[in-house]
Amino acid sequence: MRRTMSPPNIYPGRKERKMDISIVTEFINGVGFPIACVAAMFWMQNQEREQHRQEAEKFAEAINNNTQVMTRILEKLGVTEE
Secondary structure (H helix, E strand, C coil), rough: CCCCCCCCCCCCCCCCCCCCHHHHHEEEEEEEHHHHHHHHHHHHHHHHHHHHHHHHHHHHHHHHHHHHHHHHHHHHHCCCCC
């Protein structure tokens, strides 16, 4: 007859617990909130990144429009670039 040996208890003073639904529930309750916070922060960061990209495009367009206006003004004044 062959005996199977269970692994040693590496935490002295603690009872060995088998995996049951209460342990899973306790784990989810313990780490669920931090995971939800990280997910919310990730979503917020992506939203802010998209808004920043749109703002940067608008700034680039405004700068290009200002450059064109300045070029026209200089042409009307007869100023040439040196």
